[in-house]
Amino acid sequence: MHEALQEEFPVDWEDDHFVTRREFFKLVTVASGTLALGTTAMAIYSAIPKGKRSFEPAKICKVAAIGPGAFLAFSYPRPSDLCILVRTASGKLTAFSRRCTHLSCPVVYEPETRGEVLYCPCHNGAFSLEDGRVLQGPPPHPLPNILIEVRGDEVYAVGVASVEA
Amino acid sequence: MNTPQFHRRRQKAVVFVGLMLFGLLFFLIQIWLFVAVLERVLSGKTEVAIPAAIASSVVFLANLWMLRGLILVSKSL
Numbered sequence: 001m002h003e004a005l006q007e008e009f010p011v012d013w014e015d016d017h018f019v020t021r022r023e024f025f026k027l028v029t030v031a032s033g034t035l036a037l038g039t040t041a042m043a044i045y046s047a048i049p050k051g052k053r054s055f056e057p058a059k060i061c062k063v064a065a066i067g068p069g070a071f072l073a074f075s076y077p078r079p080s081d082l083c084i085l086v087r088t089a090s091g092k093l094t095a096f097s098r099r100c101t102h103l104s105c106p107v108v109y110e111p112e113t114r115g116e117v118l119y120c121p122c123h124n125g126a127f128s129l130e131d132g133r134v135l136q137g138p139p140p141h142p143l144p145n146i147l148i149e150v151r152g153d154e155v156y157a158v159g160v161a162s163v164e165a
Numbered sequence: 166m167n168t169p170q171f172h173r174r175r176q177k178a179v180v181f182v183g184l185m186l187f188g189l190l191f192f193l194i195q196i197w198l199f200v201a202v203l204e205r206v207l208s209g210k211t212e213v214a215i216p217a218a219i220a221s222s223v224v225f226l227a228n229l230w231m232l233r234g235l236i237l238v239s240k241s242l
Binding site for chain 1: 181184185188189191192195196198202203206208209211214215217218221222224228229232235236
């Protein structure tokens with residue numbers, strides 16, 4: 001049975017594994033098209049405006065709960081998105097993502113030892129409390145700014161501002 | 166032995182290899198463009214994405230044009 005099959009349907013293994021130059025070039029062209037498509041998709045993605053991203057407002061805390069020169073950790077908009085609410089020595093409330101843009105270590109606010117900056121203890125990174133820009137260290141990008149609103153005596157997170165590199 | 170037909174085949178073989186080398190070179194350029202754009206887009210810098218996409222598409226069209234030429238050459242052998 002097996003021999004009969006081989007006689008009726010002979011498979012020439014050498015021919016079967018032989019790739020012609022035309023086939024090879026077709027493969028290269030298909031791969032080239034895929035890369036062009038991928039690069040175009042990234043260009044389209046990057047062209048989509050990513051301005052202020054709004055999420056459902058979420059209460060962070062009462063205004064009185066955070067004194068001047070103190071900070072409070074919270075999550076926004078998802079439970080895994082760690083953020084930091086800071087009341088500066090001058091009394092201004094501001095919030096940023098708490099993950100350092102270098103290796104995601106949590107940044108801290110220590111005005112007594114580090115000054116008015118958000119400090120990353122892992123690799124001595126520091127971010128401005130004004131706009132989250134990098135002041136020192138290895139972080140490649142600014143910290144995303146969390147938009148906050150004071151409603152009555154409560155502080156709410158209302159959105160995430162875009163990150164300008 | 167060295168008939169005109171033989172010479173024509175040899176010349177076409179050179180054209181074949183030349184086209185394939187160009188095709189591979191273009192493909193490498195596209196990989197470089199893709200990786201460069203990916204790195205920059207992930208780091209938030211998007212100004213090179215559109216020129217790179219245009220360049221990559223042009224390279225793809227050139228590859229397509231060369232494939233067409235290669236098919237025409239191989240048919241006329």
